[in-house]
Amino acid sequence: MSLNKKSVDDINVKGQRVLCRCDFNVPLKEGKITDENRLVAALPTIKKLIADGGKVILCSHLGKVKTEEDKKTKTLAPVAVRLSELLGQEVKFVAEPEVVGPKVREAVAAMKDGEVILLENTRFRPEETKNGEAFSKDLASICDVFVNDAFGTAHRAHCSNVGVAGLVDTAVVGYLMQKEIDFLGNAVENPVRPFVAILGGAKVADKLNVISNLLEKCDTLIIGGGMAYTFLKAKGYEIGKSLVDESKIDYCKEMMEKAEKLGKKLLLPVDSVMIDDFPNPIDAPVETEIFDADKMSADKEGCDIGPKTIELYADAVKTAKTVVWNGPMGVFENPTLAAGTKAVAAALAETDATTIIGGGDSAAAVNQLGYGSKMSHISTGGGASLEFLEGKELPGVAAANDK
Ligand SMILES: Nc1ncnc2c1ncn2[C@@H]1O[C@H](COP(=O)(O)OP(=O)(O)O)[C@@H](O)[C@H]1O
Numbered sequence: 355m356s357l358n359k360k361s362v363d364d365i366n367v368k369g370q371r372v373l374c375r376c377d378f379n380v381p382l383k384e385g386k387i388t389d390e391n392r393l394v395a396a397l398p399t400i401k402k403l404i405a406d407g408g409k410v411i412l413c414s415h416l417g418k419v420k421t422e423e424d425k426k427t428k429t430l431a432p433v434a435v436r437l438s439e440l441l442g443q444e445v446k447f448v449a450e451p452e453v454v455g456p457k458v459r460e461a462v463a464a465m466k467d468g469e470v471i472l473l474e475n476t477r478f479r480p481e482e483t484k485n486g487e488a489f490s491k492d493l494a495s496i497c498d499v500f501v502n503d504a505f506g507t508a509h510r511a512h513c514s515n516v517g518v519a520g521l522v523d524t525a526v527v528g529y530l531m532q533k534e535i536d537f538l539g540n541a542v543e544n545p546v547r548p549f550v551a552i553l554g555g556a557k558v559a560d561k562l563n564v565i566s567n568l569l570e571k572c573d574t575l576i577i578g579g580g581m582a583y584t585f586l587k588a589k590g591y592e593i594g595k596s597l598v599d600e601s602k603i604d605y606c607k608e609m610m611e612k613a614e615k616l617g618k619k620l621l622l623p624v625d626s627v628m629i630d631d632f633p634n635p636i637d638a639p640v641e642t643e644i645f646d647a648d649k650m651s652a653d654k655e656g657c658d659i660g661p662k663t664i665e666l667y668a669d670a671v672k673t674a675k676t677v678v679w680n681g682p683m684g685v686f687e688n689p690t691l692a693a694g695t696k697a698v699a700a701a702l703a704e705t706d707a708t709t710i711i712g713g714g715d716s717a718a719a720v721n722q723l724g725y726g727s728k729m730s731h732i733s734t735g736g737g738a739s740l741e742f743l744e745g746k747e748l749p750g751v752a753a754a755n756d757k
Pocket residue numbers: 554555556557558578579580581597656657658680681682683684685686687712713714715716717736
């Protein structure tokens with residue numbers, strides 16, 4: 355999918371009411387934002403709209419809203435406070451149960467050019483995630499122009515990113531959306547080779563589906579983390595209590611055949627760090643033992659790639675010119691099980707390749723290890739970047755006006 359969409363550079367927002375959909379779905383702990391990456395990433399578009407004299411109405415979802423209790427804890431109030439600080443001007447938080455109601459209409463009517471308001475969590479309206487008409491219409495009624503900069507949500511078709519776009523004359527994308535699609539699009543469509551893709555993590559079912567498409571595009575596909583064990587089982591190896599998706603064993607066999615047919619390298623762990631039981635809490639001390647991949651213990655669980663695999667993977671990355679990485683190599687939240695993830699992050703930091711990180715946990719791992727600034731691009735979208743890499747059209751992008 356190429357991004358031949360109208361952007362904030364193609365419109366004049368002076369004096370216009372601009373509804374700007376961002377992805378402010380940030381992690382919160384006791385009401386405090388613990389990672390503000392998504393807020394910082396949204397600033398260029400917001401600043402541009404302010405500078406151009408728009409009346410900037412920001413909106414976003416925050417988490418999944420299922421209960422009444424969620425409406426207390428998943429408020430965007432802390433985001434308004436932090437955004438005000440980051441922008442150096444007031445972001446007025448206008449909260450009401452229906453998200454867009456009389457209070458918001460009044461506040462919008464009173465806005466001066468260059469002012470900013472933030473609406474409450476769009477998922478407080480139950481129609482939001484069903485792309486229902488009433489809420490889309492409410493959103494469209496308070497704006498002249500719609501800007502979608504929520505890349506992290508682009509794989510969803512909801513009122514605030516898709517429904518509303520169909521009800522306004524002007525629907526464009528923001529800078530973050532553009533940057534994400536450009537980086538990810540170039541990486542898969544015109545990669546400087548060798549192109550290495552690294553997949554790991556625990557969302558095994560989701561991520562296994564990406565492999566078929568990625569195999570056609572990359573030169574080497576490296577598999578680690580929880581998803582590796584379904585492959586190792588497909589090879590006939592004992593995997594003990596490790597994570598597995600039984601329904602995907604035949605698919606993994608097919609993927610190994612596909613790689614061979616296409617002449618692509620598919621690298622799997624040759625050894626594994628195993629433990630007796632999954633740690634609880636996750637960072638509790640654990641006793642580890644290293645096994646070759648074809649001699650794993652039937653009573654243990656594989657939780658990281660072993661030292662031989664680290665060497666193999668670091669070597670494969672060394673000569674790469676483009677690397678896409680999604681998903682940690684092990685249970686990196688536990689310091690004893692973080693070596694594989696650390697080593698891959700270090701290998702990426704050392705190459706002169708274009709390095710693109712996708713997925714909340716992978717991004718957190720890279721940042722925690724201090725390698726964030728060494729990567730070419732850290733995507734703000736996990737699910738969205740994966741669906742994009744799979745070659746799927748993202749509804750949030752498709753809904754914007756073509757150039
Ligand atoms: N071998 C493994 N067994 C169980 N969990 C694993 C294993 N390797 C990695 N994980 C877990 O995978 C999680 C991240 O997976 P995922 O959500 O798919 O990644 P991302 O957020 O980067 O897309 C981490 O919490 C990590 O502990």
